[in-house]
Amino acid sequence: MKHLLSAADLDAATATLVLDTAAEMASLAGREVKKLPTLRGRTVVNLFYEDSTRTRISFEAAAKRLSADVINFSAKGSSVSKGESLKDTALTLQAMGADAVVIRHPASGAPHRLATWVEGSVLNAGDGTHEHPTQALLDAYTMRSRLGRLAGLKVAVVGDVLHSRVARSNVALLATLGAKVTLVGPPTLIPVDLRTEVCYDLDSVLSDTDVVMMLRVQRERMNDSYFPSEREYARRYGLDGPRMRKLPEHAIVMHPGPMNRGMEIAPEVADSARSTIVEQVANGVSVRMAVLYLLLGGKS
Amino acid sequence: MALPEAAQSQPKTILTSTDLQRVVDRIAHQILEKTQGAADTALMGIPTRGGPLARRLADRIRTFEGVDVPVGVLDITLYRDDLRRQATRAIGPTEVPPGGVDGRRVILVDDVLFSGRTVRAALDALSDIGRPRSVQLAVLVDRGHRELPIRADYVGKNIPTALAESVRVALVETDGVDEVKLFGGTQ
Amino acid sequence: MNAPHKYLIKGVSVLGRPKTDLLIQDGVVAEGDAKGAEVVDADGLVALPGLVDLHTHLREPGREDAETVESGSRAAALGGYTAVCAMANTSPVADTAGVVEQVYRLGREAGLVDVQPIGAVTVGLAGERLAELGAMATSAAAVRIFSDDGHCVSDPKLMRRALEYVKAFGGVIAQHAEEPRLTEGAQMHEGEVATRLGLTGWPAVAEEAIIARDVLLAEHVGSRLHVCHVSTAGSVEVLRHAKARGVRVTAEVTPHHLLLTDERATSYDPVFKVNPPLRPASDVEALRKALKDGVIDIVATDHAPHAVEDKECEWAYARPGMLGLETALSITLSVLGEDWDLIAERMSRAPARIAGLDGHGHDPVPGAPANLTLVDPAARRVVDPAESASRSRNTPYAGMTLPGRVVATFLRGTPTVLDGKAVK
Numbered sequence: 003m004k005h006l007l008s009a010a011d012l013d014a015a016t017a018t019l020v021l022d023t024a025a026e027m028a029s030l031a032g033r034e035v036k037k038l039p040t041l042r043g044r045t046v047v048n049l050f051y052e053d054s055t056r057t058r059i060s061f062e063a064a065a066k067r068l069s070a071d072v073i074n075f076s077a078k079g080s081s082v083s084k085g086e087s088l089k090d091t092a093l094t095l096q097a098m099g100a101d102a103v104v105i106r107h108p109a110s111g112a113p114h115r116l117a118t119w120v121e122g123s124v125l126n127a128g129d130g131t132h133e134h135p136t137q138a139l140l141d142a143y144t145m146r147s148r149l150g151r152l153a154g155l156k157v158a159v160v161g162d163v164l165h166s167r168v169a170r171s172n173v174a175l176l177a178t179l180g181a182k183v184t185l186v187g188p189p190t191l192i193p194v195d196l197r198t199e200v201c202y203d204l205d206s207v208l209s210d211t212d213v214v215m216m217l218r219v220q221r222e223r224m225n226d227s228y229f230p231s232e233r234e235y236a237r238r239y240g241l242d243g244p245r246m247r248k249l250p251e252h253a254i255v256m257h258p259g260p261m262n263r264g265m266e267i268a269p270e271v272a273d274s275a276r277s278t279i280v281e282q283v284a285n286g287v288s289v290r291m292a293v294l295y296l297l298l299g300g301k302s
Numbered sequence: 303m304a305l306p307e308a309a310q311s312q313p314k315t316i317l318t319s320t321d322l323q324r325v326v327d328r329i330a331h332q333i334l335e336k337t338q339g340a341a342d343t344a345l346m347g348i349p350t351r352g353g354p355l356a357r358r359l360a361d362r363i364r365t366f367e368g369v370d371v372p373v374g375v376l377d378i379t380l381y382r383d384d385l386r387r388q389a390t391r392a393i394g395p396t397e398v399p400p401g402g403v404d405g406r407r408v409i410l411v412d413d414v415l416f417s418g419r420t421v422r423a424a425l426d427a428l429s430d431i432g433r434p435r436s437v438q439l440a441v442l443v444d445r446g447h448r449e450l451p452i453r454a455d456y457v458g459k460n461i462p463t464a465l466a467e468s469v470r471v472a473l474v475e476t477d478g479v480d481e482v483k484l485f486g487g488t489q
Numbered sequence: 490m491n492a493p494h495k496y497l498i499k500g501v502s503v504l505g506r507p508k509t510d511l512l513i514q515d516g517v518v519a520e521g522d523a524k525g526a527e528v529v530d531a532d533g534l535v536a537l538p539g540l541v542d543l544h545t546h547l548r549e550p551g552r553e554d555a556e557t558v559e560s561g562s563r564a565a566a567l568g569g570y571t572a573v574c575a576m577a578n579t580s581p582v583a584d585t586a587g588v589v590e591q592v593y594r595l596g597r598e599a600g601l602v603d604v605q606p607i608g609a610v611t612v613g614l615a616g617e618r619l620a621e622l623g624a625m626a627t628s629a630a631a632v633r634i635f636s637d638d639g640h641c642v643s644d645p646k647l648m649r650r651a652l653e654y655v656k657a658f659g660g661v662i663a664q665h666a667e668e669p670r671l672t673e674g675a676q677m678h679e680g681e682v683a684t685r686l687g688l689t690g691w692p693a694v695a696e697e698a699i700i701a702r703d704v705l706l707a708e709h710v711g712s713r714l715h716v717c718h719v720s721t722a723g724s725v726e727v728l729r730h731a732k733a734r735g736v737r738v739t740a741e742v743t744p745h746h747l748l749l750t751d752e753r754a755t756s757y758d759p760v761f762k763v764n765p766p767l768r769p770a771s772d773v774e775a776l777r778k779a780l781k782d783g784v785i786d787i788v789a790t791d792h793a794p795h796a797v798e799d800k801e802c803e804w805a806y807a808r809p810g811m812l813g814l815e816t817a818l819s820i821t822l823s824v825l826g827e828d829w830d831l832i833a834e835r836m837s838r839a840p841a842r843i844a845g846l847d848g849h850g851h852d853p854v855p856g857a858p859a860n861l862t863l864v865d866p867a868a869r870r871v872v873d874p875a876e877s878a879s880r881s882r883n884t885p886y887a888g889m890t891l892p893g894r895v896v897a898t899f900l901r902g903t904p905t906v907l908d909g910k911a912v913k
Contacts, residue, residue: 023392023393034432114757131687133687195681295380299390
């Protein structure tokens with residue numbers, strides 16, 4: 003594995019290797035000394051063109067636990083905001099000896115472009131409405147550790163699938179790992195041809211699902227006529243207490259964060275024992291350590 | 303490039319199954335002797351074959367003296383100094399022995415002692431788990447060619463080798479058979 | 490200027506007919522004494538009427554770093570063209586007599602092809618009020634085609650008025666059919682690939698809806714309509730229906746829409762970003778068929794040079810458009826096969842008729858203006874962006890092997906290309 007650009011690029015063996023490695027990384031997390039010397043002398047650049055403190059911190063923690071040098075390059079207040087092109091930035095990072103670049107970018111495909119301009123590894127930390135592969139990996143890791151398996155799991159992905167890079171990555175990865183995904187949301191927010199089962203009625207899928215993954219719905223979508231009002235959205239597609247109680251006893255509720263409490267998810271659900279939201283954050287660091295190790299831990 | 307048949311020597315068996323059991327017994331006895339009955343002692347095997355060896359030693363110690371020595375596994379992949387020289391390696395599990403390592407005598411167990419780099423990595427890995435009172439090293443085979451100032455406290459068998467040769471330890475638990483063989487390089 | 494040369498093109502096949510010699514003298518294809526003529530060995534070559542491109546972006550004035558009238562003219566001549574219609578979306582916009590005359594004059598000065606300016610329909614391409622269409626029509630540039638290309642004249646009332654108004658001087662509105670409300674933020678064809686790549690979709694219906702509206706408007710006011718870069722099967726059906734009803738509508742297709750599909754976007758390389766976007770194979774098939782059966786009248790390049798920095802970037806930030814002048818004939822040849830008469834119709838005669846370019850679009854037979862091009866149909870070439878005569882390098886065909894090669898082009902009897910190289 004040279005880059006991690008898209009969850010769709012991962013075959014089942016590689017994805018499983020990441021999850022297994024993440025499990026080992028997680029087992030090291032409880033130790034007195036959390037730092038490992040593995041990536042000593044390696045430089046990881048966090049190149050963030052969008053504010054995303056949680057994702058950046060997660061990658062930063064992962065890289066630092068593996069002893070890599072971390073350089074945070076945020077687009078705000080840098081040469082990037084002065085109009086430097088991504089290519090020129092790439093050449094700068096190249097000259098600085100970056101072994102890996104973790105990129106978050108509002109344009110779909112920006113990590114693919116970057117990978118053609120730098121010699122080091124490129125990790126996609128979210129690109130536009132395309133993909134967010136480490137989020138999908140940490141979600142799969144969370145499902146596996148809660149439910150013991152991925153193959154055959156029934157996963158309902160609920161909400162604004164159209165604009166969600168998390169959904170795209172999850173659909174691709176879960177299919178590879180043998181889970182059965184159903185997309186649920188208003189027809190306006192379900193993209194065409196994602197080659198996955200689609201249902202417009204949340205209530206009809208709840209009783210037969212192992213995982214409900216709630217996606218963040220941006221309130222601005224309302225202004226673009228994707229749905230009429232917040233209230234109507236919450237009524238039709240929000241996960242509240244009564245809906246949660248329709249789920250099978252073992253089923254879990256996931257959310258990639260940040261949540262709109264009261265919109266797509268009721269506080270009662272977010273704070274319930276079924277919710278894996280806090281675990282997802284912790285697992286994020288282990289999964290990102292695994293990915294960094296697998297990309298940088300060997301001969302380059 | 304294939305070498306001419308004559309240049310490749312047949313592998314030589316160094317320890318048979320019976321020899322290997324005898325050697326393990328002897329190391330177990332030596333541990334008991336040197337540690338005053340294995341008090342405050344834990345064994346940690348270095349994967350792959352150090353793990354089963356550590357469990358065998360614990361088993362023999364229990365048989366000989368009725369003492370239960372805690373056993374753990376110490377994966378050193380993330381501490382290796384040669385990561386960049388090879389393709390990425392899969393990480394193995396690390397199991398801290400019951401009761402931990404702090405204040406104890408920890409005996410690292412491995413199959414072959416060669417350059418000493420594995421042991422160096424194991425010492426680093428161990429120090430991230432806790433602070434043992436002392437650390438010792440037990441190996442089935444010492445084949446020489448040290449690159450670091452490291453020596454074993456318990457050695458099953460010293461085998462003088464050439465650099466081009468390789469020593470392969472097989473164990474029932476991992477390989478289905480107990481034996482140690484020396485594979486020849488070129489003459 | 491030197492006295493015009495006399496050329497004897499020996500052993501050429503005019504439009505695939507039996508071999509003959511063509512004498513070029515005093516700007517026309519002549520009959521008579523070939524003594525003293527410079528001989529052009531045309532054994533194995535096919536003579537076509539000089540190609541006419543109804544849709545070229547020459548970028549001058551404003552973006553001379555991407556293309557100039559001269560560099561674009563040279564690329565055109567190398568592609569076998571003798572006339573190109575220069576789109577109005579320059580900076581400043583070609584929405585006044587002054588700008589169209591400037592472009593016209595630059596074309597004459599370059600002298601490699603006839604550059605016929607297209608005038609903007611609305612002031613500044615803003616889609617709000619009509620530009621001075623009459624002033625451009627009566628200017629030295631004698632503009633007949635008006636287009637806001639790059640933008641759609643989406644206001645139905647304004648479109649109706651434009652269609653009506655240009656009847657006074659035999660003009661035609663060339664519509665960039667794209668309902669802007671349906672393509673906000675659009676990056677590529679709306680479909681499976683866009684979904685997978687997370688790029689905002691450009692639905693086929695955004696084109697089809699405008700074409701449907703415009704053919705009805707054209708019918709209603711009895712005007713001529715030309716549809717730029719038709720890209721979908723649905724558009725073809727709308728056009729077929731309109732033509733059957735007798736609507737005076739003509740349509741063009743670009744070489745890239747005849748060859749490439751939206752799968753190309755998978756690389757996220759913006760060299761494949763174009764507007765309208767590349768479509769799926771089913772649309773490509775429908776366009777090919779429509780070009781053969783005449784529902785689509787012509788091939789037009791939509792040659793759109795862009796500076797490196799506008800393409801070496803993120804897909805969403807890249808400008809849409811691709812080079813086309815130097816490869817259009819090869820691609821048409823690969824799509825239509827060696828049906829030279831059909832190629833001449835789709836790439837020369839019909840576009841010349843639509844544009845009202847009387848000196849172009851005539852088969853190279855005695856008496857015709859000597860605007861012609863000689864093609865080696867047997868040649869194969871690998872497209873190398875570095876070799877392009879354009880100032881830009883954004884060809885989507887880099888590395889592809891294409892059939893056919895332009896060996897020589899004559900503009901009014903003067904060679905602009907000889908031995909496959911631009912004369913000046």
